[in-house]
Amino acid sequence: GTGKTSSILAVARELYGPTLMRKRVLELNASSDRGIKAIREKVKSFAKTAVGTKDNEKGYPCPPYKIIILDEADSMTKDAQTALRRTMEAHSTVTRFCIICNYVTRIIEPIASRCAKFRFSPLSEDSMTGKLRQICESEKVQCDQKTLKLLIKVSGGDLRRCITILQTAESVVGDESVTTDEVLEVAGVIPEDVPSKLLEACKSKSFSSFQREAEEAIAMGYPVLELLPGLVTRVVDEETLNDTQRSKMCIAIADAERNLIDGADEWLQLLNVLSTISQNCPESK
Secondary structure (H helix, E strand, O other), X not given: OOOHHHHHHHHHHHHHHHHHHHHHEEEEEOOOOOOHHHHHHHHHHHHXXXXXXXXXXXXXXXXXXXXXXXXXXXXXXXXXXXXXXXXXXXXXXXXXXXXXXXXXXXXXXXXXXXXXXXXXXXXXXXXXXXXXXXXXXXXXXXXXXHHHHHHHHHHOOOHHHHHHHHHHHHHHHOOOOEOHHHHHHHHOOXXXXXXXXXXXXXXXXXXXHHHHHHHHHHHOOOXXXXXXXXXXXXXXXXXXXXXXXXXXXXXXXXXXXXXXXXXXXXXXXXXXXXXXXXXXXXOOO
């Protein structure tokens, strides 16, 4: 949602014009066309085709090569990426490749080393606010400044997610104004009091107490991976803890995050974190 695909499509339109672009540009979403078959059939056949000059549009540079855009390429299999590398090497004279991904570490080194890298940072608050206001005016959606700011915050600079949340929230309220409550509910943001209750339960030194709070959090459907950052914030801000206690708690949370990403059980990881916090924090007075 930061404009990666839009940018390369805009560049392609500037190079070829709206008509020739249909012939010279192949756009594939690699998350759905991510196997070797797609690379061999679609990409290779398009890449090896020669480029003519008689169809060039006036007023556009029309360089003598085609462009293949592979969106979400980090979801491609390793075998497909290896096949793509061979295609890139064989047809680089008549075809340029634009590989779009969210995680460059998931692109194999032979491909990554052959590409010029352009990193897209999250969109600024001003640009997102302007676009959201334009959408609200066009679609007649009532939304105040406070709600817009919250929208931008929960989306993390991702305009696509921002618009999706706004659209869903608007469908919930109907003709009424979209408020922060709808945004938080639609975005699935964990309420601030949930990690606070967990920390307070840990300070009581009672296993049954923080087990009960953990059960309630899990029952509400809150993902533990999204709950842990809130716990980190509470631990860092807790004035009764010293640096040694904070560091032990944060290490336990970091280990839990890694384990959850590797597929560990949410319930057990949360209990382990809360047990570590309880062992290292003073009792509440």
